[in-house]
Amino acid sequence: MAHTNINDPLLQEITGPTPGQMLRRRILGHQGLLIGAVVMAILLIVAIFAPLLAPHDPYAQSLMHRMEPPVFLGGTWDHPLGTDHLGRDYLSRLIYGARVSLMIGTIAALISGVIGTAMGVAAGYFGGRVDMVVTFLINVRLAMPVVLVALAVVAIMGGSLQVVIAVLGLLLWDRFAVVMRASTLQVRRREYVAAAQAIGASTPRVILSEMMPNIANNLIVVVTLEMAHAILLEAALSFLGLGVQPPTPSWGLMVSEGKNMMLFEPWLVLIPGAVLFLLVLAINLMGDGLRDVTAPENRS
Amino acid sequence: MLTFILKRLGLAVLVAFTVSFISFSLLFLAGDPAAALAGETASGEDIETLRRLYGFDRPMLVQYGDWLFSALRGDFGESYYFRLPVASLIAERLSVTMILGACGISFALLTAVPLGVAAAIRPNSIIDRVALFLSVAGQAMPSFWFGLILIVVFAIKLGWLPPSGASSAQHFIMPTIVLGYYAMPAIMRLTRAGMLDVLSSDYIRTARAKGAPEGRILFRHALRNAIIPVVSLAAVQMGFMLGGSIVVESIFALHGAGYLAWESIARNDLPTVQALILVFSMFYIVFTFLADVLNAWLDPRMRSS
Numbered sequence: 001m002a003h004t005n006i007n008d009p010l011l012q013e014i015t016g017p018t019p020g021q022m023l024r025r026r027i028l029g030h031q032g033l034l035i036g037a038v039v040m041a042i043l044l045i046v047a048i049f050a051p052l053l054a055p056h057d058p059y060a061q062s063l064m065h066r067m068e069p070p071v072f073l074g075g076t077w078d079h080p081l082g083t084d085h086l087g088r089d090y091l092s093r094l095i096y097g098a099r100v101s102l103m104i105g106t107i108a109a110l111i112s113g114v115i116g117t118a119m120g121v122a123a124g125y126f127g128g129r130v131d132m133v134v135t136f137l138i139n140v141r142l143a144m145p146v147v148l149v150a151l152a153v154v155a156i157m158g159g160s161l162q163v164v165i166a167v168l169g170l171l172l173w174d175r176f177a178v179v180m181r182a183s184t185l186q187v188r189r190r191e192y193v194a195a196a197q198a199i200g201a202s203t204p205r206v207i208l209s210e211m212m213p214n215i216a217n218n219l220i221v222v223v224t225l226e227m228a229h230a231i232l233l234e235a236a237l238s239f240l241g242l243g244v245q246p247p248t249p250s251w252g253l254m255v256s257e258g259k260n261m262m263l264f265e266p267w268l269v270l271i272p273g274a275v276l277f278l279l280v281l282a283i284n285l286m287g288d289g290l291r292d293v294t295a296p297e298n299r300s
Numbered sequence: 301m302l303t304f305i306l307k308r309l310g311l312a313v314l315v316a317f318t319v320s321f322i323s324f325s326l327l328f329l330a331g332d333p334a335a336a337l338a339g340e341t342a343s344g345e346d347i348e349t350l351r352r353l354y355g356f357d358r359p360m361l362v363q364y365g366d367w368l369f370s371a372l373r374g375d376f377g378e379s380y381y382f383r384l385p386v387a388s389l390i391a392e393r394l395s396v397t398m399i400l401g402a403c404g405i406s407f408a409l410l411t412a413v414p415l416g417v418a419a420a421i422r423p424n425s426i427i428d429r430v431a432l433f434l435s436v437a438g439q440a441m442p443s444f445w446f447g448l449i450l451i452v453v454f455a456i457k458l459g460w461l462p463p464s465g466a467s468s469a470q471h472f473i474m475p476t477i478v479l480g481y482y483a484m485p486a487i488m489r490l491t492r493a494g495m496l497d498v499l500s501s502d503y504i505r506t507a508r509a510k511g512a513p514e515g516r517i518l519f520r521h522a523l524r525n526a527i528i529p530v531v532s533l534a535a536v537q538m539g540f541m542l543g544g545s546i547v548v549e550s551i552f553a554l555h556g557a558g559y560l561a562w563e564s565i566a567r568n569d570l571p572t573v574q575a576l577i578l579v580f581s582m583f584y585i586v587f588t589f590l591a592d593v594l595n596a597w598l599d600p601r602m603r604s605s
Contacts, residue, residue, distance in 0.1 A: 135313070140322070144322065
């Protein structure tokens with residue numbers, strides 16, 4: 001760091017750290033958040049640059065090279081993580097699988113986030129009948145068994161990536177609605193909201209530019225939770241054979257395909273499951289960490 | 301208290317009706333049931349015959365009303381695949397799922413509550429850190445993967461437990477763990493937070509000041525109050541668990557209602573799927589209703605909300 005006047009220790013002691021500096025310090029001091037963010041960033045890069053990183057075509061079958069073991073179990077470096085029952089390179093499928101998981105997690109969380117936030121904020125802001133209706137809808141949604149409904153709808157509509165994303169997005173909005181309703185209720189009666197209303201700001205303006213910035217930290221935490229939730233659900237649906245369909249490389253599907261050979265080649269199941277576990281763990285660590293560093297009570 | 305129960309009951313009934321309507325229309329709007337039933341090779345004429353035979357040509361609301369009134373009498377129609385009344389089919393399979401659910405929630409409570417209490421007694425100790433690690437890792441673990449690992453280790457490598465089936469108590473050990481572990485993190489965190497909160501309260505200080513033994517303070521005074529929110533969480537988790545039983549039952553080939561759901565979905569057995577969605581939701585609705593009533597009984601402050 002360059003030694004300019006601004007970084008003068010004496011000056012800093014007088015003025016104190018800026019809010020931005022304090023936030024950076026809290027982030028760098030939070031182990032879980034850092035680990036989660038690094039793992040997440042690596043997997044994100046892998047997913048984005050999949051065509052450059054994958055050593056083989058993830059769809060290319062080779063009957064001559066079926067179920068070759070990974071390099072640490074006596075395989076060759078040509079297929080570092082071995083090949084599956086159709087001779088497809090396991091590492092390449094794993095790399096493309098990161099795309100499927102992250103895409104489903106991101107878009108499903110986005111859809112459910114928009115629905116849930118709109119409902120929750122409306123309920124918290126307007127109260128009364130609106131609140132009653134939203135609370136009722138949340139109750140109805142919670143009473144519906146997610147896995148069963150998602151399986152049934154995907155089975156009827158056909159298991160394409162779009163259908164799985166849409167179904168998960170339309171089902172997982174409940175936590176957004178619950179959390180955003182509670183957060184909105186908390187800031188609803190603050191002075192700055194009353195001030196904005198008093199100067200004649202429109203309702204969308206009050207909500208979007210006065211209230212949202214103050215409840216956005218809760219929203220980010222729920223986004224990470226629901227991303228993890230959607231990724232796990234997709235994997236479970238695909239594992240049951242009623243999610244993403246072959247030959248798409250989905251980690252849940254890879255576990256399902258490896259299941260039959262589990263007795264002799266347990267790594268076929270272990271590797272994709274471990275990566276799935278790692279991704280969800282990283283997202284959860286990030287979510288927990290973000291909650292810790294952005295919580296208003298830690299700002300002092 | 302009675303007003304609270306009646307209000308809460310009214311809400312539960314309303315939710316149940318809405319869920320039944322949504323689950324019915326969801327499957328109705330999603331595709332042509334007659335075509336699905338007839339199979340890919342059927343001619344247009346066959347499909348038309350089936351449509352009239354099963355009444356799919358009537359308006360949807362009429363079909364829903366018909367289905368609902370039969371369902372209220374316990375008649376869910378006949379399974380397309382098994383050719384048996386859906387109600388008896390489900391009743392027969394439900395016992396396995398209910399045993400599994402009861403075992404799963406008991407396992408979760410018996411491990412998570414002591415762990416949460418231990419973590420709260422000494423915050424930031426080794427136990428607290430281990431508990432935190434377990435709860436973070438537990439939430440990230442895909443249940444189907446966890447189940448397969450248990451099968452490989454305990455059924456295949458070690459040979460201690462049977463890999464699948466439901467003929468003895470031993471068959472339920474692995475499914476119970478796989479179903480129960482997912483509920484543990486939430487229960488543990490809530491117990492820990494509740495205990496931490498209660499342990500710093502005035503009446504615990506009073507109990508300590510008058511020299512009550514530590515064990516009595518922890519269990520008679522603190523845990524009794526900290527456990528109240530855990531009751532409703534456990535009820536909610538129990539409802540989710542019945543849904544989660546689909547994955548667990550399919551891994552361990554337990555022929556319960558979850559397995560039936562998976563089979564029926566794969567076979568386009570619409571009446572069975574619709575009935576199962578309704579039955580699973582009803583369990584959730586009943587559990588949360590009972591939990592709310594229990595909560596209101598334990599804690600009078602809850603009755604007003």
